[in-house]
Amino acid sequence: DAKTTQPNSMESNEEEPVHLPCNHSTISGTDYIHWYRQLPSQGPEYVIHGLTSNVNNRMASLAIAEDRKSSTLILHRATLRDAAVYYCILRDNFGNEKLTFGTGTRLTIIP
């Protein structure tokens, strides 16, 4: 699986938007971009994924650069419950099913 690079940590104020960046300059044409998050003392949970186009769901939005070498997870209005480690993961559609987690970004929400 191709590698991703994320900032180690970020802070944001409650009720403000949060933009979490991810660089994946070696992404291949068949790699999907996935985001998972891990809340304290819980298992990881799926957030969103995309291939080429921007994606929205009830949790977040995913903005994918035109060259696909970077992406940004957008939390539109952060709450205290969004404090977690966010992982950006590439998954090859023709590879196996495992998730290869990096170190992620630890997001702190300031009340």
Next chain:
Amino acid sequence: DTAVSQTPKYLVTQMGNDKSIKCEQNLGHDTMYWYKQDSKKFLKIMFSYNNKELIINETVPNRFSPKSPDKAHLNLHINSLELGDSAVYFCASSHRQGAYNEQFFGPGTRLTVL
């Protein structure tokens, strides 16, 4: 209803003992996984089973033996426990088809080897 459940939640044991962790999913998925999260919070795949068959084994010591009695269960048995086995173990499940499928994780089992 809990989608992916694990038992026990906490497991404290002595070095050299044998222990098992159980995992069950009620999502109708055909693929299940075991991940290990070490003390530095690094999360890594250990095994994956599809329809009760092993499809991923990430160079895990032979002391670790997964067993899948049916598609809804994937248990992890660990022989001769060592201090380095202390970690949080997460079970997960998904549909196998394609890299777009999300994985659902259990709450984790914190194993402490003394």
